[in-house]
Amino acid sequence: MVMAKPKKRRKIVIFSVIVLVLAGLTLAAIFKKREPLITVQTEKVSRHSLTNIVVANGKIQPVIQVVISPEVSGEIIALPVKEGQAVKKGDLLVKINPDIYIAATNQAMAGYESAVAAKVSAAASLEKAQTDYDRNLELFHRKLLSESDFAGFKAARDVAQAQLESADDQVNVAKANLDSADEELERTTIASPLDGTVSKLNSQLGERVLGTIQNVGTVIMIVSDLNQMEARVDVGEMDVTGIKPGQTARLEVDAFKDRTFYGVVTDVASSSKDSNSQGTSLSSSSSVSQEATQFQVRIRCSDPEAFRPGMSVSADIETEYRTNALTVPLASVTTRLVIPKLVDPPTVKGTNAAKATSAGATNSANGTNAAGVKTPNKASDVVFVVKGEHVDAVPVKIGICDDTYWEITDGLTNNEEIVSGGYRAISRDLQDGTKIKKGPAPAETSKP
Amino acid sequence: MEPSPPVSEPQPTQPAAAATSLAGRLFNVIAAPGELFDEIKSAPASTVNWLVPVLIYIAIGTISACVLFAQPAIFQTIRDQQTKAMDKMVQQGKITQAQEDQALQTVEKFMRPAVLSVLASFGVIIQGFVSVFAWALVLWLFGQWFFKAQVAYVKMLEVAGLSMVIVFLGAILGTLLGVIFGRLNAGPSLALLVSDFDLTNRVHLLLGAVNAMNLWHAAVLAVGLARLTGGRMAKAFAAVFGFWVVIELLLIAIHLGQWAL
Numbered sequence: 001m002v003m004a005k006p007k008k009r010r011k012i013v014i015f016s017v018i019v020l021v022l023a024g025l026t027l028a029a030i031f032k033k034r035e036p037l038i039t040v041q042t043e044k045v046s047r048h049s050l051t052n053i054v055v056a057n058g059k060i061q062p063v064i065q066v067v068i069s070p071e072v073s074g075e076i077i078a079l080p081v082k083e084g085q086a087v088k089k090g091d092l093l094v095k096i097n098p099d100i101y102i103a104a105t106n107q108a109m110a111g112y113e114s115a116v117a118a119k120v121s122a123a124a125s126l127e128k129a130q131t132d133y134d135r136n137l138e139l140f141h142r143k144l145l146s147e148s149d150f151a152g153f154k155a156a157r158d159v160a161q162a163q164l165e166s167a168d169d170q171v172n173v174a175k176a177n178l179d180s181a182d183e184e185l186e187r188t189t190i191a192s193p194l195d196g197t198v199s200k201l202n203s204q205l206g207e208r209v210l211g212t213i214q215n216v217g218t219v220i221m222i223v224s225d226l227n228q229m230e231a232r233v234d235v236g237e238m239d240v241t242g243i244k245p246g247q248t249a250r251l252e253v254d255a256f257k258d259r260t261f262y263g264v265v266t267d268v269a270s271s272s273k274d275s276n277s278q279g280t281s282l283s284s285s286s287s288v289s290q291e292a293t294q295f296q297v298r299i300r301c302s303d304p305e306a307f308r309p310g311m312s313v314s315a316d317i318e319t320e321y322r323t324n325a326l327t328v329p330l331a332s333v334t335t336r337l338v339i340p341k342l343v344d345p346p347t348v349k350g351t352n353a354a355k356a357t358s359a360g361a362t363n364s365a366n367g368t369n370a371a372g373v374k375t376p377n378k379a380s381d382v383v384f385v386v387k388g389e390h391v392d393a394v395p396v397k398i399g400i401c402d403d404t405y406w407e408i409t410d411g412l413t414n415n416e417e418i419v420s421g422g423y424r425a426i427s428r429d430l431q432d433g434t435k436i437k438k439g440p441a442p443a444e445t446s447k448p
Numbered sequence: 449m450e451p452s453p454p455v456s457e458p459q460p461t462q463p464a465a466a467a468t469s470l471a472g473r474l475f476n477v478i479a480a481p482g483e484l485f486d487e488i489k490s491a492p493a494s495t496v497n498w499l500v501p502v503l504i505y506i507a508i509g510t511i512s513a514c515v516l517f518a519q520p521a522i523f524q525t526i527r528d529q530q531t532k533a534m535d536k537m538v539q540q541g542k543i544t545q546a547q548e549d550q551a552l553q554t555v556e557k558f559m560r561p562a563v564l565s566v567l568a569s570f571g572v573i574i575q576g577f578v579s580v581f582a583w584a585l586v587l588w589l590f591g592q593w594f595f596k597a598q599v600a601y602v603k604m605l606e607v608a609g610l611s612m613v614i615v616f617l618g619a620i621l622g623t624l625l626g627v628i629f630g631r632l633n634a635g636p637s638l639a640l641l642v643s644d645f646d647l648t649n650r651v652h653l654l655l656g657a658v659n660a661m662n663l664w665h666a667a668v669l670a671v672g673l674a675r676l677t678g679g680r681m682a683k684a685f686a687a688v689f690g691f692w693v694v695i696e697l698l699l700i701a702i703h704l705g706q707w708a709l
Binding site: 007010011014015018021022025026028029032036037038039424429 | 475476478479480520521523524525528531552617620621624625627628630
């Protein structure tokens with residue numbers, strides 16, 4: 001019994017210690033709940049010069065390019081040029097077999113001569129009829145000729161007159177036919193309309209080609225002025241409004257990978273490429289409407305180089321510039337539902353700042369401003385500004401951007417520390433007042 | 449006549465010790481394990497001695513899982529660890545960035561606190577029964593091989609079951625510390641000294657394995673082994689602790705270190 005008492009006392013002590021420890025930890029757990037801690041990377045707001053760039057892809061083409069198609073049909077009997085050959089204005093390019101057109105000309109000439117002869121004959125007939133009419137008119141006036149006989153002579157004269165006029169018209173028609181036949185004969189010879197280079201030759205000697213008078217016509221060759229080249233690039237409808245003639249562009253041609261060229265925008269299409277194709281292909285309008293709307297922009301290349309038509313090019317068109325603008329990294333800007341704070345919270349440290357931040361967040365959550373007026377939450381561009389161990393979601397106004405920075409026109413000041421990573425934290429996890437800890441980017445933590 | 453030999457007076461018989469109640473036995477695991485296991489040795493086998501502690505452990509473990517996964521800080525830590533592991537796989541080229549994004553979206557969609565709690569509860573149920581039966585087997589084998597004692601397996605099962613009191617006490621402690629520090633695996637161990645505990649870091653796992661409750665549990669098992677087999681306490685401690693160290697190191701080595709905590 002005596003031995004049992006110390007044992008009992010020991011058990012009570014142990015039990016009490018355990019209960020006290022657990023009670024203490026329970027109270028600590030109740031009053032010290034941990035907020036979620038999000039690892040982020042930070043940077044300072046800084047000033048940089050920005051150039052807004054629109055990237056577009058397309059092809060190099062000559063500024064002046066003439067498609068040579070015959071107006072008359074026939075067999076090519078002379079093709080004295082080769083693809084890539086330089087030609088001068090007036091040089092013979094193609095000769096089409098003129099035999100049929102010579103025959104037509106001769107036929108037209110014969111017709112013309114026949115018409116002229118007919119006209120002479122008609123004139124002679126008229127002269128005789130007129131003479132007979134004049135003679136018999138006097139006799140009619142002397143009552144030596146009956147009226148019916150006189151009418152016959154008069155009619156004969158009128159007929160002769162009409163025949164002469166008809167013959168004259170026939171001469172004109174024959175002349176026109178002759179001129180047309182001459183014209184077509186001339187068209188069997190095609191000369192270069194400009195100084196340039198035969199950039200593409202589709203036909204061969206002896207090939208039969210169709211004329212363009214009544215048909216689409218065979219494209220025999222294309223003559224281009226390769227001294228003036230331009231990049232024809234396609235720009236999306238969202239970007240085309242910022243592109244204007246006179247803007248500079250940096251060109252990268254696939255065939256000249258180690259060089260960069262420069263150019264100037266000379267033309268921006270007024271209508272899209274889709275709207276141009278809709279007039280010719282209504283049956284495929286459904287498929288056309290699903291494609292992105294593109295507008296053609298022409299950029300004159302300033303560097304003389306051995307470009308060839310059809311080369312692929314990528315253009316960086318510089319649309320806007322900012323010098324020494326306030327900037328943040330691209331990843332720093334995201335969208336949240338916020339209300340712009342009407343009153344700046346007092347700059348205090350510790351829990352007061354957290355309370356002020358949480359009050360702002362509460363206002364945001366409730367949709368009320370400082371005056372208690374209910375205002376609708378709206379999506380706004382925000383940047384998370386580091387305030388001690390927490391972040392504030394600060395609404396900002398953004399301007400232009402390049403591939404690294406956003407211009408900030410309102411909302412931030414220089415050298416403010418902002419959250420620049422990780423992507424998931426900024427795009428989803430961070431809210432106004434979230435507790436953060438600074439850490440390296442995920443790629444760095446995995447390094448040994 | 450020779451004097452009759454002296455007749456020794458009969459010794460008064462000791463009254464039989466009253467059987468301790470179940471609650472008393474559970475408490476004696478903490479306060480007086482040696483006495484408890486002496487009683488267990490002489491008493492008939494009882495299923496209650498091991499089943500009830502396991503059920504209490506399962507109940508506490510389930511509540512612990514629900515409490516811990518409901519903490520925003522802990523849930524965020526789990527997500528950060530998942531993201532970190534995925535980023536590492538992307539960097540090693542095992543998966544693409546697109547696959548990582550899709551996997552994380554799926555995880556976020558389905559892995560809610562309630563789901564994690566349910567999954568953890570199943571784990572606790574399995575772990576509870578496996579642990580008690582496994583330790584009973586280990587103690588029985590030690591008794592057979594090292595102590596050459598014929599002790600029934602069910603007796604060792606009672607020892608292992610009753611020692612689960614230490615385990616569920618550790619679970620309560622771990623839950624409270626987890627809520628206070630905002631992370632899982634925040635038991636009373638050297639891992640509390642590590643600010644950014646990483647389950648993939650073997651050093652962190654080693655520190656986490658040096659857990660006061662684990663050591664206490666092993667000590668109680670050693671006491672039970674010694675008392676039931678009648679062997680030396682030092683030998684029993686050496687056997688149990690040696691086995692415990694080997695198992696901990698093995699689990700950490702084969703990337704199952706979270707089971708060693």
